[in-house]
Amino acid sequence: MNKTLSAPVNPSESNPETANNPHVSAVVERLCATVPDYPEPGIVFKDLTPVFADGPALKLVVDSIVAKFAGKFDAVAGVEARGFLLAAAAAYATGTGVITIRKAGKLPRDVYAESYALEYGEATLELHQEDVPAGTRVLILDDVLATGGTLGAAATLLERTGAVVAGIGVVLEIDALPGRENLPGREIVSLLHV
Numbered sequence: 001m002n003k004t005l006s007a008p009v010n011p012s013e014s015n016p017e018t019a020n021n022p023h024v025s026a027v028v029e030r031l032c033a034t035v036p037d038y039p040e041p042g043i044v045f046k047d048l049t050p051v052f053a054d055g056p057a058l059k060l061v062v063d064s065i066v067a068k069f070a071g072k073f074d075a076v077a078g079v080e081a082r083g084f085l086l087a088a089a090a091a092y093a094t095g096t097g098v099i100t101i102r103k104a105g106k107l108p109r110d111v112y113a114e115s116y117a118l119e120y121g122e123a124t125l126e127l128h129q130e131d132v133p134a135g136t137r138v139l140i141l142d143d144v145l146a147t148g149g150t151l152g153a154a155a156t157l158l159e160r161t162g163a164v165v166a167g168i169g170v171v172l173e174i175d176a177l178p179g180r181e182n183l184p185g186r187e188i189v190s191l192l193h194v
């Protein structure tokens, strides 16, 4: 299967009525690279960088996610690193701002911090305490939902600032892992389940 950068997206897959476009998952599936034993033995890594690198596909996934939360959010949060790509595009497309949730030690002012486990290790996410006005409805974006540790920590951080988590959008969800179970009560949109 061709996964080059120039792989065309079928025009029917570029339908701007993306909220319920059944072709979106097919586009993601076609472009996603599956890498066994990365970053460590036993992990089947889902690499979505070919989706980000393909203009029509990037537009399709971003438009699809934001369409499903239309009118429900005031800002978009991105989780470092791959979530930043989606969040910036979604914010630009919707005229909202990006809230930056970073790995530990990167933000210069006072932060809230949440540690979590993921498939291949542990990490800590941080958010500036003063970046989000209380009551802001925030859509959180990331590329992959695996164990849910990352997005759970992101949601907790936002709620510690007084924000309201409007929902979570991911491009791909790994159904064999308990991501959804670990995010109870959250509205989650996944464009492709594997």
Ligand SMILES: O=P(O)(O)OC[C@H]1O[C@H](OP(=O)(O)OP(=O)(O)O)[C@H](O)[C@@H]1O
Binding pocket: 079, 080, 081, 082, 083, 117, 118, 119, 123, 142, 143, 144, 145, 146, 147, 148, 149, 150, 151, 179
């Ligand atoms: O549901 P989880 O088990 O928490 O896993 C999902 C997270 O793992 C990956 O990020 P990673 O921590 O590898 O960081 P990166 O984006 O900087 O590569 C991915 O981009 C998600 O953020």
Ligand SMILES: Nc1ncnc2[nH]cnc12
Binding pocket: 043, 044, 045, 046, 047, 118, 119, 120, 144, 146, 147, 174
């Ligand atoms: N299997 C996986 N593929 C891509 N990103 C991930 N983040 C956590 N698990 C992952």
